[in-house]
Amino acid sequence: MTALTDGQIEAPKRPWYKRIFGNRGPVVPVVRLQGVISQDLKPGRLNIASVAPLLEKAFKIKKAPVVAIVVNSPGGSAVQSRLIAQRIRQLADQHEKKVLVFVEDAAASGGYFIATAGDEIIADPSSLVGSIGVIMASFGFVDAIARLGIDRRLYTAGKNKSTLDPFLPEKSEDVARIKQMELDIHEVFIDYVKSRRADKIKPADDEVYTGEFWTAKRGLAMGLVDSLGDLHGTLRERFGKDVTIKSIAPKKGLLQLPNFGLSAGGDIAGDLMAKIEDRQAWSRLGL
Incomplete structure (x- = not known):
């Protein structure tokens, strides 16, 4: 053998x-x-x-x-x-x-x-x-519905309920919140890979865990x-x-x-x- x-x-x-x-x-x-x-x-x-x-x-x-x-x-x-x-x-x-x-x-x-x-x-x-990374994607249709003359009506309870709504202008606080979620999920991913292969992976973290x-x-x-x-x-x-x-x-x-x-x-x-x-x-x- x-x-x-x-x-x-x-x-x-x-x-x-x-x-x-x-x-x-x-x-x-x-x-x-x-x-x-x-x-x-x-x-x-x-x-x-x-x-x-x-x-x-x-x-x-x-x-x-x-x-x-x-x-x-x-x-x-x-x-x-x-x-x-x-x-x-x-x-x-x-x-x-x-x-x-x-x-x-x-x-x-x-x-x-x-x-x-x-x-x-x-x-x-x-x-x-x-x-080894995290990605989230969406679309923005704000200009499109404006050109079509569409008036969208949205009613929510909770100030953040409309986060990343594609028909509303993007808000910086929404982006920051989503980015933190991605970082949290990425950390879970990195921790698991390290728990299984930390003694095998050779390059530095900033070379491996970049996506x-x-x-x-x-x-x-x-x-x-x-x-x-x-x-x-x-x-x-x-x-x-x-x-x-x-x-x-x-x-x-x-x-x-x-x-x-x-x-x-x-x-x-x-x-x-x-x-x-x-x-x-x-x-x-x-x-």
């Missing part, structure tokens, strides 16, 4: 009688986490409600030497990212199993938050990692990932050519329309908007 570097997980030795008489190789459950992270339950979105049952099923496979998680996400909800990462660690500790995270196209922002829940992060050299993202090849030198590789190649190297990769995926109901990515409720407009939002999230990474 190929020698492993410090911190890598090696396959357990098989009992002598199995080495003599032969048997099927070890089974490694694989959970694929792909898409934008959002509390929205629309198809293709990642959240604790949709992900938790898959993780629990994977960790219940007692004889599995490790649990593998494939992350392919541009990010999204900070809360859902933290909840998913936290559930991964809870299950890993409960079942005393190591977690290998594999990055495909991207583990950026919330996607990287989830990836750091792994004991090892293994990434394709051309994948994108990092983007910038890098290729995994560069991320390896920075300590954001542990090695370069892919799911099948790594598992065969670690656990032998007879390793069985067991995909843990959600059951497809009769009302699901996977070819079109539409929800069973028939909310075509909502599904279309979700697709546009997802496309925007990926486009920030140039993907």
Whole structure:
């Protein structure tokens, strides 16, 4: 077996009688986490409600030497990212199993938050990692409705209830308040990454926690990932050519329309908007 570097997980030795008489190789459950992270339950979105049952099923496979998680996400909800990462660690500790995270196209922002829940992060050299930052965006339509001659009437109780209303002029106090919220969320993100990888990340904080993202090849030198590789190649190297990769995926109901990515409720407009939002999230990474 190929020698492993410090911190890598090696396959357990098989009992002598199995080495003599032969048997099927070890089974490694694989959970694929792909898409934008959002509390929205629309198809293709990642959240604790949709992900938790898959993780629990994977960790219940007692004889599995490790649990593998494939992350392919541009990010999204900070809360859902933290909840998913936290559930991964809870299950890993409960079942005393190591977690290998594999990055495909991207583990950026919330996607990287989830990836750091792994004991090892293994990434394709051309994948994108990092983007440890927080972003909020909105639009302003004040001039537009004025040109259209529209008179908007807004009634609130609470002086800050209309914060960031797109039809009102932007107020400096609103911007300051939102900026503080971003800083608070960013601090949670930074603290979690440090709790998982503080001894591995090499550059200074003001180089890493800027919201910038890098290729995994560069991320390896920075300590954001542990090695370069892919799911099948790594598992065969670690656990032998007879390793069985067991995909843990959600059951497809009769009302699901996977070819079109539409929800069973028939909310075509909502599904279309979700697709546009997802496309925007990926486009920030140039993907």
